[in-house]
């Protein structure tokens with residue numbers, strides 16, 4: 261379908277939307293992992309469009325909805341500019357979307373940005389159908405581009421033919437000049453979706469696997485206006501706040517003020533199942549923060565604690581600075597003496613970390629019993645420097661998103677594949693909390709046996725039975741897991 265002028269066609273029902281979705285000239289689009297994720301990035305672009313905001317809207321597809329349905333909804337609205345936000349998780353879907361939009365709307369300006377797009381080379385296939393690539397933070401650059409294409413004295417600039425890819429660097433903005441996007445969330449978003457909030461960007465640390473390590477110094481939004489926005493969202497029914505600051509507890513006074521704010525909010529009890537989630541640096545939790553954390557009502561505070569590895573040599577190799585003694589002390593406090601729900605992360609496949617080291621780290625963490633242990637697989641994100649270890653540490657990667665490690669000099673392909681399967685079963689059997697009795701029997705605290713070894717045995721048995729890690733009925737999973745436990749396959753059975 262070609263450009264047909266400004267027509268008023270209702271957007272396909274069921275696609276989360278914001279802004280002008282009646283006759284938008286600018287559409288901001290993403291394919292989200294699920295309905296629950298409301299894109300902060302798209303709303304931030306919308307909020308910073310200035311005079312063009314009333315001419316712009318957002319459509320958020322999901323994997324479940326499918327790319328063709330999203331593309332059809334965009335094509336129906338026939339905008340002049342479409343901005344597509346790309347991450348490693350929607351790379352393939354975004355590529356398909358751009359292709360469908362190019363054939364449906366030959367005259368539309370296709371603009372690509374987002375964390376994945378920003379670091380890929382300009383000749384990458386992702387950009388085959390794109391006209392403009394914005395690298396870096398896009399709010400101000402995208403607004404300027406829209407002004408150029410829609411607002412010039414000569415009128416709208418129409419796309420005619422393929423003029424090649426234009427690259428724009430999104431200059432790092434002073435965050436005090438960036439408009440806050442939160443008022444663009446609908447009441448239904450607040451009731452049913454995660455509310456992503458940022459009070460800062462960047463991280464002072466340099467962990468080589470992490471994109472935040474290459475994004476420069478930490479920059480902060482003025483804190484009180486953000487907290488006031490959160491207060492209004494909560495008053496409108498907002499429940500699940502996910503703070504995406506990469507190191508919430510680096511600036512202790514700001515962290516303290518933020519915790520005090522949420523504590524007062526949740527003590528009001530207005531939205532009973534509300535919670536806030538922070539990502540914390542594990543070795544930096546002074547008494548003043550511990551004291552505040554201790555006061556949160558049960559279930560209202562979730563902390564994501566990045567451990568990644570307990571192996572000091574491996575941590576140093578990837579430029580991760582972490583005081584292990586303080587980390588363990590803080591984790592013990594959080595897990596046993598605070599009401600916070602703890603998600604602790606370990607990474608599989610770090611350069612030079614072998615199976616024995618990973619298993620020892622896993623056992624150490626399990627002894628502390630955080631609420632959840634998330635087992636992530638190492639990824640070489642474009643823009644990071646992990647590839648410098650390829651030769652020395654035998655790193656072999658999947659070149660397709662999400663760029664996972666396939667094998668290392670310390671963990672061969674077969675074991676790596678097994679660990680990826682184990683990570684998925686860990687999620688299904690332990691993290692989802694469906695089988696607490698089974699977990700207690702399988703992985704007792706008072707045991708001389710390695711929790712990792714015992715779960716590995718179960719994981720092998722489950723995979724031998726199911727042959728897959730997806731689409732497994734929970735009741736059947738439980739039945740098979742209990743049968744494995746009852747069979748005499750475990751050392752030191754309980």
Ligand code: SF4
Pocket residue numbers: 463464465466467470471472473506507541566
């Ligand atoms: S992993 Fe965490 S601490 Fe390390 S650079 Fe990334 S955000 Fe910062």
